[in-house]
Amino acid sequence: MNLPDSIELPADLSSSQARARAALETLSREWSGADALSPAQWPPARVEMFVRVCAASDFVLEQAERDTHAFFELAASGDLDAGLGKGALRQALAERLQDCTSEDDLMQRLRRFRNRQQVRIIWRDISRQADLAETCRDLSELADACIDLAYQWLYRAGCTQMGTPIGRHGGQPQSMVVLGMGKLGAGELNLSSDIDLIFGYPEGGETEGVRRPLDNQEFFTRIGQKLIRALDATTVDGFVFRTDMRLRPYGSSGPLVYSFNALEQYYQDQGRDWERYAMIKARVVGGDSAAGKQLLDMLRPFVYRRYLDFSAIDALRTMKQLIQTEVRRKGMDENIKLGAGGIREVEFIAQAFQLIHGGRDLSLQQRPLLRVLETLEGQGYLPGAVVAELRDAYIFLRYTEHALQAIDDRQTQMLPTDEATRARVAFIMGFANWSAFHERLQQWRERVDWHFQQVIADPDEEDGELPEVAPGAEWAAVWDDALDADVASSQLGDAGFAEPDEVMQKLARLREGANVRAMQRIGRERLDAFMPRLLAAALEHEAPDRVIERLLPLVDAVVRRSAYLVLLTENPDALQRLITLCAASPWIASEIARFPILLDELLNEGRLFSPPMAPELAAELHERLVRIPEDDLEQQMEALRHFKLAHGLRVAASEIAGTLPLMKVSDYLTWLAEAILQQVLALAWRQVTARYGAPKRADGSVCELDFIIVGYGKVGGIELGHGSDLDLVFIHDGDPQAETDGARPIDGAQFFTRLGQRIIHLLTAQTVSGQLYEVDMRLRPSGAAGLLVSSAASYERYQQQDAWTWEHQALVRARVLVGCPRVTAMFEKVRAAVLSSVRDQAHLQQEVSEMRAKMRDNLGTRTTAAGTDPKAFDATAEFDLKQDAGGIVDIEFMVQYAALAWSHQSPELLRFTDNIRILDELGRTGRFRAEDVHLLQEAYKAYRSALHRQALQKQPGVVSGDMFHEERRGVVRIWRELGLT
The missing domain is CATH 1.20.120.1510 (Four Helix Bundle (Hemerythrin (Met), subunit A))
Structure with a gap:
């Protein structure tokens, strides 16, 4: 078909116009339906209107493209050109639902009907074929029809399935009442409004006609839930109406459905002023209309007092102050409903008079705002000029609201910020450009706000000035x-x-x-x-x-x-x-x-989420400590603890913010521990040497801190987590027999023992800022029975001659954290020699397997045999991330086994102490297949990530058994392929 070229739209809408023209051309070419519906039959005026409407509303264009037949049928029906009579929408929907067979079918039919009517209403609104009253009426009648007919269908189906609810006292069948609140209750819905509902039923009782009767409240709760789903759920066909139930008694925490008596009792005993305010617009929109009238009659005394209700003035002033507080919130200036001079302020003016005078003046007991304003003028409550301004402003604001929502059927009252949308709004509102529209809008809002300030004004407020309200004042x-x-x-x-x-x-x-x-x-x-x-x-x-x-x-x-x-x-x-x-x-x-x-750390966002690297950490801690006198041990200990707490918080904050991945979190926590240990060692050395003098070496020279702190486990493997303890071993290279050179000499063995004790004290002592770290020394030679500090020679001798296989496994993850470089080199030489010893592989497999079996027996999940029972993979089971089969310890043991088995041939396996990089070397040397290395690394990182999350949630390292199936099975497979049992 040929589109006319004479359609004149603002330049800012040229792209939207082009899209609409192209869409109609495409739809016309692809149309294969009845000729009577073809757009080729459209008169030029209809084509021009299509381009205008679709240039303004993406929603209409999308619906036309999505369901072409339905759109062309709507265009051919004549419904776009004439208003519908009262009851027409309900009749049309009732016909569509006549042969509805299921809830899913109901949902689909409701949505398609709603989309058709939404297109029709938006078309007529944008083209100004419908005025504001018709648009609001059609939207409200559409909601009424969808709510009531959906309820009636669900009620009939519910009675078939659950029995018919019967009243305990009256013995009559019961039906639910659906109250519409807010704009729905007033018949003033906007183009993309949600609907506020309250559900009630006449009286308690049970269902009849089924073997297992239900309490009436349970029956209607189920029906109410189904009704909400039928209206609110978003499917491929969209939604019907967003449904909000929070205006019911007790809000979201209260029952979904109340009996009439419960509602009456609640409002009589507990009803708040804002609920009176809301209940002014309550209207029966679904269910039993006769029972609904009875309910509203019961609640009317709560809403409208029989006397002149000046007691409401203070409550209204409080509401007004809350409105004033809210309009000052950031962004409210652009909200035409909630901002200053917005729709809500007009509504407040009208409803304030209704609350105060409605009990005696029955003419004020009505819902539509424009009619209330008319009554306020007719009864002399407000001058005609004021009512005229409020009425005209309200109509302009509501048209603006519809313009904002017509564009893409979105619930918004915010003025747009992009030029294209602004051009659309101005075009829909009949202005040449945004500036002209916005100027008029501001004029109306200023007048509304001025009138709003005059209503129930506080005599203590100065003229023209709003009272200062503190943030959060509504919660005082x-x-x-x-x-x-x-x-x-x-x-x-x-x-x-x-x-x-x-x-x-x-x-x-x-x-x-x-x-x-x-x-x-x-x-x-x-x-x-x-x-x-x-x-x-x-x-x-x-x-x-x-x-x-x-x-x-x-x-x-x-x-x-x-x-x-x-x-x-x-x-x-x-x-x-x-x-x-x-x-x-x-x-x-x-x-x-x-x-x-x-809390001080929270003041600097950049610092909080950017923990320093290792050198900066060490330098910052050193700088803090040098400012403290050397003899002020208390301050030094507090400084160390505060440093650890502050940087631990920064790491956790960065992890939560997503700026630090798991591996970097462990790096930072390990660097933090190393920086602290470096200063603790220096501090302990100064204190012990100040008291006893310096120890001697075997050649008689003075020791210069010939001492190292070796880290095992997580700290050795650079895998510290939040709250991890430190597995440490102390080694020195002094002469155990030679005495120190101080005024109170002791032999070298005693000196280094006291040095070790001092280090542990500095780390574990409880102060007002807690302790630095829990310390575990059980991995030292001979464990708890051994010396606290070993000489380098005795450490080497123990590792070569007396250490168990599991101790050599632990040595795989051991490294020097801080201390003397010369002793560090000695340790690394011993470690390499011990780990690269040739071992009988069968014996090694047996030793590693037996140790792992003991750990599983003692530490694994008992109900699933440490994850080896088939039910370990059920959702009802638990999986211990560390100790169960296929978990972290299995991966660690395989890495340790591989290092012990093959490092004599592949010394690269001893280069690193962390599992990830050892696995890299196992892949590089061909000891593990590349795909197995990848599986183990990803499983290990996934487990550790879950452990970190659990730690931050103060939860044990246990997750549901239905997690990590692929990882667990892969780890167990590789375990068995290595000959481990």
């Missing part, structure tokens, strides 16, 4: 326990807390705890200023309950040092970082609660 009353428990709970629940009652209990325990009761006035003022901010900040996180659970112990820990509260109050970015880290990791939360000094 909750923290102060100034609200009824149900009101506070509802505010918390409505705001987003999943378990508001638990949050209230936690707040009460803090508020009533000994630490808070003992606070001085200034400290309590700081706490009262901080807590509302914390609640508000927690709600910006996806899991606010978790934030409160993990941060309140920290607050309790610092209330006696309230300067920390000031730090967080005055640094909202630091508070957000604290929330993010604590929500992600209970380990971090407990560390900061134990050591609040870590």
Whole structure:
């Protein structure tokens, strides 16, 4: 078909116009349906309108491209050109659902019907063939029809499956009532509005007609859940209406469905002012309409007081202040609903008069806003000029809202920032450009906001000035326990807390705890200023309950040092970082609660998420310590601990932020340990030599720190995790018999023993900042029965003559962490000689296998025989990441076995102490197949990554048995291929 060239659209819409023209050309060429529907039959005006509408709305164009036949049938039906009569939408949908056979079929038919009607409504709105009243009415009637007819279908199906619900007292069949709230209740839905619903049923009882009857509440809960799914779930056909149930009593934490008595009791006893405000627009939109009228009559006394309700004024002032607080939030200026002078402020003006006067003036007991404004003028509550401004502003704002949502059927009230979308909005609104439209919009918003400020104005407010409201001010009353428990709970629940009652209990325990009761006035003022901010900040996180659970112990820990509260109050970015880290990791939360000094680290984001490299770590720690007098041991120990805590936090923060991968996390934690050990060794050496003098070498010369600290296990393998202990061995090269040269001489053996003891004390002593590390010395020669510190000669002799195979396995992962370079070279020579000894391979296989079997028996998961039982792979089982078959220790043992078996032929296997690089060498030397090396490395990294996550969550190294199947089976296969059992 030939499109007319005369369509004049703004230049900014040229690309959208071109797309629409091209789409219609394509659809016309590919059309193979009935000629009566063909776009070739379209008059030029229809073609021009198609291009205009599709240039403005991607949604309409996408629907035309997605379901061409349905779109052309709609165009041919005449529904685009004329409004529908009352009840037409319901009748059309009822016909479509007549032969519906299943819930999935119901969902598909509802969505396709909704899409057809949405195209029709948007078309007529953009083309201004429909005014605002028609658009809102059609959308609301569409929602009514979808809700009620879906419910009726689901109810009939439910009665067949679960029995018919019968009232306990009346003995009559029961049907649910669906109340529509907000814009749906008022018949004012917008183009992409969600729907707020409340479900109720007349009375309790049980279902009849089935063998296993259900309680009526359970029956209607199931029906309600199915109804929400039928409307809200997104499928290939889209959705019908986004459904929000949070306006029901107790919000998301309350039952989905209430009996009438329960609803009446709730609102009578616990209903809050904001719920009165919301209930003004409640309307029966589905289910039993007669019962629904009865329910609304029951609730009317809660909404409308019989007397002139000046008691509502203070509550409305509070709501107004909350609105004023919210409009100041970042980004609200661009929100035409929630921002200053937006739709919500017009609604507030009208509903404030309804709440105050509606009990006596029945003419105000109505839902549509424009009719309420008309009544306010007619009854003399507002001057005609004010009503005219509010009405015209509201209509302009609602048209703007529809323009924003018509573009791609998206629920938004935010003004666009990109030029193309701005051009579309201006075009839909009938303006030549964005500037002209935006200028008019601002004029209307300024007038609305001015009128809003005049409504129930606080006499204490100065003319023209808004009161300063602190961040989180809406939570001050909750923290102060100034609200009824149900009101506070509802505010918390409505705001987003999943378990508001638990949050209230936690707040009460803090508020009533000994630490808070003992606070001085200034400290309590700081706490009262901080807590509302914390609640508000927690709600910006996806899991606010978790934030409160993990941060309140920290607050309790610092209330006696309230300067920390000031730090967080005055640094909202630091508070957000604290929330993010604590929500992600209970380990971090407990560390900061134990050591609040870590809060200082949150002030510098760049530093927090960028831990330094090894040389910078060592230099920074050295610089800190040189500022402390050498004789001030307490300060030195505190400095070491704070350094470790601070950098441990930075590593954990970087891991959570994703800026450090697993292998780098272990590198940094190992570098941190080495930097600390270097300073601890130096500090211990100074202290012991100051007391006893320096030890001697065998040749009589003075030792110059002829001492090394050897790391085994995780620290030796550069695989430290959060909270790992240190497996250490101490070796010296002094003369054990020669005496030191100090005023209180002792022999060399005693000196180095006391040096080792001093090192352990410095590392493990508990101070106000905790301890540096747990230290395990059991891998030294002869274990717990051996000397604390070995001479180089005795260490070599032990390894060559007395060490067990498992000790040689451990030696594979051993390396010098800090100490004398000369003694380090001696150790490395001994290690190489011991590990590269020729071994009987069969005997080695037996020794390694037996040791591994003992470990599995003692440490593996008992219920699955350490992961060897077939049920170990079930979801109900557990998999110990380290000790079970196919886990970390199996990989470590294979690497150690390979090093012991083949390093005499392949000395490259001794170059590194970490498993990943030893595996690289096993692949490079051909000892392991490349694919097996890759499998073992990836499995090892996956296991360790899971261990790190568990550690940050303060969980043991155990996961579900249905995890890591491929890795576990691959590891076990390679284990067996190596001849290990």
